[in-house]
Structure formats: structure tokens, C-alpha cells
Amino acid sequence: MHPNRDPLHLLIRKLELQSPLSEDDRAAIRDLPYTLKSVEPGTYAIREGDPPTQCAVLLSGFAYRQKLAGDGGRQIVALHIPGEAMDFQNLFLDVADHSVQMLTRGELAVIPRHAIQELARSRSGIGHAVLVSLLVEASIFREWVLNIGRRDARTRLAHLLCEFAIRLETQGLADDYGYQLPMTQEQLADAVGLTPVHVNRTLKLLESEGLIVRDKRHVRFPDWRRMREIGDFNQRYLHLEPQQAGRVL
Amino acid sequence: MHPNRDPLHLLIRKLELQSPLSEDDRAAIRDLPYTLKSVEPGTYAIREGDPPTQCAVLLSGFAYRQKLAGDGGRQIVALHIPGEAMDFQNLFLDVADHSVQMLTRGELAVIPRHAIQELARSRSGIGHAVLVSLLVEASIFREWVLNIGRRDARTRLAHLLCEFAIRLETQGLADDYGYQLPMTQEQLADAVGLTPVHVNRTLKLLESEGLIVRDKRHVRFPDWRRMREIGDFNQRYLHLEPQQAGRVL
DNA sequence: CGTACGTTTGATCTTTCTCAATAATGGTGG
DNA sequence: CCACCATTATTGAGAAAGATCAAACGTACG
Numbered sequence: 001m002h003p004n005r006d007p008l009h010l011l012i013r014k015l016e017l018q019s020p021l022s023e024d025d026r027a028a029i030r031d032l033p034y035t036l037k038s039v040e041p042g043t044y045a046i047r048e049g050d051p052p053t054q055c056a057v058l059l060s061g062f063a064y065r066q067k068l069a070g071d072g073g074r075q076i077v078a079l080h081i082p083g084e085a086m087d088f089q090n091l092f093l094d095v096a097d098h099s100v101q102m103l104t105r106g107e108l109a110v111i112p113r114h115a116i117q118e119l120a121r122s123r124s125g126i127g128h129a130v131l132v133s134l135l136v137e138a139s140i141f142r143e144w145v146l147n148i149g150r151r152d153a154r155t156r157l158a159h160l161l162c163e164f165a166i167r168l169e170t171q172g173l174a175d176d177y178g179y180q181l182p183m184t185q186e187q188l189a190d191a192v193g194l195t196p197v198h199v200n201r202t203l204k205l206l207e208s209e210g211l212i213v214r215d216k217r218h219v220r221f222p223d224w225r226r227m228r229e230i231g232d233f234n235q236r237y238l239h240l241e242p243q244q245a246g247r248v249l
Numbered sequence: 250m251h252p253n254r255d256p257l258h259l260l261i262r263k264l265e266l267q268s269p270l271s272e273d274d275r276a277a278i279r280d281l282p283y284t285l286k287s288v289e290p291g292t293y294a295i296r297e298g299d300p301p302t303q304c305a306v307l308l309s310g311f312a313y314r315q316k317l318a319g320d321g322g323r324q325i326v327a328l329h330i331p332g333e334a335m336d337f338q339n340l341f342l343d344v345a346d347h348s349v350q351m352l353t354r355g356e357l358a359v360i361p362r363h364a365i366q367e368l369a370r371s372r373s374g375i376g377h378a379v380l381v382s383l384l385v386e387a388s389i390f391r392e393w394v395l396n397i398g399r400r401d402a403r404t405r406l407a408h409l410l411c412e413f414a415i416r417l418e419t420q421g422l423a424d425d426y427g428y429q430l431p432m433t434q435e436q437l438a439d440a441v442g443l444t445p446v447h448v449n450r451t452l453k454l455l456e457s458e459g460l461i462v463r464d465k466r467h468v469r470f471p472d473w474r475r476m477r478e479i480g481d482f483n484q485r486y487l488h489l490e491p492q493q494a495g496r497v498l
Numbered sequence: 499c500g501t502a503c504g505t506t507t508g509a510t511c512t513t514t515c516t517c518a519a520t521a522a523t524g525g526t527g528g
Numbered sequence: 529c530c531a532c533c534a535t536t537a538t539t540g541a542g543a544a545a546g547a548t549c550a551a552a553c554g555t556a557c558g
Binding site for chain 2: 049065067069070071073074075077078089092093094095097098121124127128131132134135136137138139141142143144145146148149150151192193232236237239241
């Protein structure tokens with residue numbers, strides 16, 4: 001099957017990173033019914049308060065999860081890159097507790113909720129893969145709590161940039177630890193719990209220290225090792241090492 | 250079955266809050282092999298970096314999840330109350346990405362990992378309940394990211410106190426929206442991403458405003474409605490309404 | 499070529515942190 | 529029951545990180 005003719009191959013690749021799939025599992029995923037949708041920045045994949053009825057897989061472009069505070073403040077609680085299924089978090093609950101929106105223009109494969117549920121139930125390999133991908137997402141949430149709660153602006157921002165680098169790299173979307181940052185400094189601020197102004201200053205600080213090189217939205221890390229140190233970045237929480245045992249559920 | 254003779258009844262109650270169980274499911278849980286353990290504050294249920302081999306259910310006492318920053322800073326990323334299974338987050342992964350420790354003295358039911366996995370796999374009702382409890386935990390992580398990232402100290406602390414009140418209330422462990430706070434102000438600080446000194450001052454502020462009444466570690470809310478407002482607290486993220494649809498997995 | 503949006507910069511203000519000391523509390527052994 | 533010790537809670541003074549306000553500058557795009 002040629003990748004270009006198989007829009008869900010990125011999802012399969014993503015799932016297999018952390019949980020093995022049989023050839024039958026892969027075929028079942030490829031046979032999932034879906035609708036392709038080209039979407040603009042800001043388009044909702046799920047809206048807080050709505051009942052989830054479908055599952056959107058990000059084929060290209062970037063997306064984010066956000067929650068709003070009572071005073072109007074916005075917090076971005078997660079970022080999504082191509083190949084990720086964005087609705088597992090809401091799929092098995094009755095009402096979405098947060099919204100998912102597009103960061104950039106992109107393409108979605110929209111799959112009916114019941115088709116995914118049925119597949120996860122009937123094929124234990126897929127059920128396990130979905131479960132593990134949920135657990136890894138939860139692990140990332142915890143790291144974000146730590147990042148926002150206990151690290152200063154410089155470390156915090158560096159950490160986010162590192163996480164994004166590794167995740168893109170893993171999906172084959174980075175160029176030598178450099179990438180196009182798909183968001184404005186305001187969105188970056190909402191992701192790390194800072195002010196846009198302070199993000200700007202911190203970015204310039206990192207730049208002046210030679211930790212990052214920027215060209216428009218493109219960032220590159222001349223000294224990756226030092227960048228990891230400054231960002232207090234340990235990728236264990238991403239659970240990228242292949243699983244060895246306990247593949248029961 | 251008398252509750253006192255059935256240590257896992259609180260777990261069953263907790264799971265049933267969000268996902269229905271059949272009588273057979275309940276019996277299967279009650280029949281789970283377990284070891285009772287009385288533990289002191291600080292005892293580890295899981296240690297970061299270790300492979301999870303068992304699942305601890307909190308029967309009495311309180312526990313927390315924590316992660317450490319490179320500079321020694323600590324962030325508490327979750328709190329657990331009696332009736333909660335504390336290892337679902339790690340159970341299906343190979344290595345724990347954070348630690349879980351006792352906040353207070355308490356009792357654990359320690360269940361072998363494989364027994365839980367087997368049950369979740371063979372009984373779809375239980376598998377679904379485990380999945381939903383994971384999803385609700387993830388939802389709480391997201392709310393914490395928002396709380397720590399976008400709310401000021403007063404709101405943040407008030408929010409945490411509200412969350413704890415509702416969770417205890419739901420498990421029948423609160424007395425009229427009042428409860429014994431099971432942690433020091435330093436631990437509270439590590440949970441909300443503040444300094445112990447500032448937590449102290451913020452607590453006194455809330456007290457002076459008549460939002461809370463303290464007596465040692467006991468807190469009470471004379472005006473619950475206002476407390477919720479001040480804490481920007483909307484309990485949707487706890488997903489306490491019974492589920493209506495989509496119980497497939 | 500003008501408009502909207504995003505970035506950058508300066509000046510000033512606030513919240514929260516840090517450091518340090520004192521007071522209260524709970525638990526322990528006698 | 530009391531004295532003592534180790535934690536925990538409280539308070540003050542000063543410092544600092546980050547927020548706020550406001551303006552200028554760039555850049556993309558219709």
C-alpha cells in the first residue's frame with residue numbers, strides 16, 4: 001500500500017511506536033471509514049460541552065487543546081502533530097471537557113466514533129494501542145503540570161521547544177532538530193502559562209545565549225545537548241522506548 | 250456482602266460512579282487477589298523509573314503523585330482519596346514516569362498487575378470502567394494545567410480546595426463541604442505551584458474574606474456558592490454525571 | 499499601498515519569591 | 529502530666545520574575 005494512497009498510515013506509524021500491531025490490525029485501521037476534510041486555522045475538531053460523535057485524525061497541519069479560565073484567560077493544554085488521533089480523550093466520555101482546534105491549516109480524517117470503538121473492542125491489539133496512546137498523553141499532561149508549576153520562563157520555554165523537536169523528529173517531521181514552529185508567540189504564551197511579551201523576551205534570551213537560532217518561525221538548536229540541559233528535558237515521559245512486557249489489555 | 254468485610258467496595262463504588270458494572274463484574278472485583286498493607290506517610294506505591302508490577306488501591310488515607318524538576322523543585326501532579334486505584338496510569342506502560350507516595354498513614358490493597366489486566370481484558374464492563382477512570386484522571390490533569398498556568402494564587406488555591414471538597418463529598422468522606430485537609434502547607438504549595446509562604450498568606454486571605462474557616466487542618470466553606478465563584482470552579486471536568494451513551498469499549 | 503496581525507521594545511507595576519526569624523503544634527520519653 | 533524536639537505555621541522586609549500598558553516596527557496579503 002503506497003503511503004500517499006493511505007491517509008491513515010501516519011496514525012498506524014504513531015500507534016506502532018508504542019504498541020505492536022499485527023498485519024490484520026493495520027489492515028483494519030486502513031479499512032476504517034473516514035471523511036477527508038481540509039480545514040483552516042481555528043477550526044474546531046471538538047468543542048467543549050459537546051458530545052463527541054467522531055474521532056479526528058490529524059493528517060497534516062497542527063492542532064491544540066485548550067481550556068478557558070473564568071477571567072477569559074486561555075490555557076493550551078496540549079499540542080498535536082500529524083499522525084495523532086485527537087479525540088481519544090473525549091471519545092469514551094459523554095461530554096467534551098475542553099476544545100480541540102486547528103493551529104494551522106491542515107487535513108483531517110474524520111472517523112465515526114462507533115467505528116473506532118468497535119475496532120478497539122474487537123481487536124485487542126488496537127484496544128491496547130489506543131490505551132497506551134491515552135496513557136502517554138496523560139504522561140505529557142503531567143509533565144506540563146511540572147513544567148508550568150515549577151520551572152522558570154527560560155527553562156519552561158526551552159522544555160516545550162525540546163518536546164516539540166523530539167515529537168516531530170519521531171514522526172519524521174523535523175529537519176535535524178530544526179523545525180517550523182507552527183504557532184504565534186501569543187499561542188506559545190498560552191501553552192506555557194506566560195505572557196506574550198515575556199515569551200518574546202525569553203525567546204530573545206535563548207537566542208542571545210546561542211541556544212536557538214530563529215528565522216521567522218523556524219527554530220534550530222545549534223547545541224542540542226545544552227538545549228536539553230537548559231530545558232531540564234528528559235524524554236522518559238514520552239515513553240518512546242518500545243514496550244517489552246505486559247501487553248495484555 | 251458487608252462493606253467492612255469487603256475492602257474493595259470503595260473501589261467498586263468509585264468505578265460505578267462513571268461506568269456501570271454488572272453484578273458479575275462487581276463479584277469479579279471482590280474476588281481479586283490482594284494483600285493488605287498498612288503504610289506510613291511517605292511510603293511509595295510506585296517509584297519513578299521502576300517497572301510497575303502491581304496495582305495499589307487506596308483503602309484509607311491519602312496519596313499523591315509527584316514529579317521532580319532538575320533544580321530539585323517538586324510538583325505534586327495529582328491527589329488521591331480512598332477508593333481510588335492509583336496505578337492505572339502506570340500499569341500498562343513499561344516504566345513509571347513519576348512516583349506515587351502516601352500523604353498520610355493509610356491502608357493499601359495491593360493487587361498483582363496481571364490480575365487487573367486479565368480482568369480488564371476479559372470483562373468489558375471492567376475494561377470500560379478502567380478506561381473511563383483513566384480518562385477522568387487525564388481530564389483532571391488538564392484542569393490542573395489550566396489552574397496552575399492561568400489562575401492567580403487566590404483562585405488557584407480556592408480551586409484546589411473546591412476540587413478536593415467535591416471529590417471527598419462524592420466518595421462520602423466530607424462533612425457538609427468541610428473536611429480535614431490531609432497535607433501540610435508545603436505540600437499544598439507543591440500541588441499548586443506556589444511557595445509555602447505564599448500559600449500561607451493566601452490561605453489567610455481566603456480566611457479573612459470569610460471564604461474558608463480553618464481549625465488546624467480542617468477547612469469549611471461558609472458560603473459554598475461564593476467559594477466556587479472565587480475558585481473559578483466548574484466541576485464538569487470531574488465527569489461526575491452518569492454516562493448515558495457510548496459504552497462500547 | 500494600506501490594513502491587520504504579529505513581533506519587538508521600553509517603562510513601570512504587581513505578584514510572588516526569598517531569606518530570616520518567631521510562634522505554634524504534635525509527638526516522644528520520662 | 530510535663531519538658532523537649534522536630535515539624536509546621538506565621539510574619540516581616542526586601543528582591544525578583546513576570547505582568548501590564550503602550551507604542552513602534554515588520555510582514556503578509558488582499
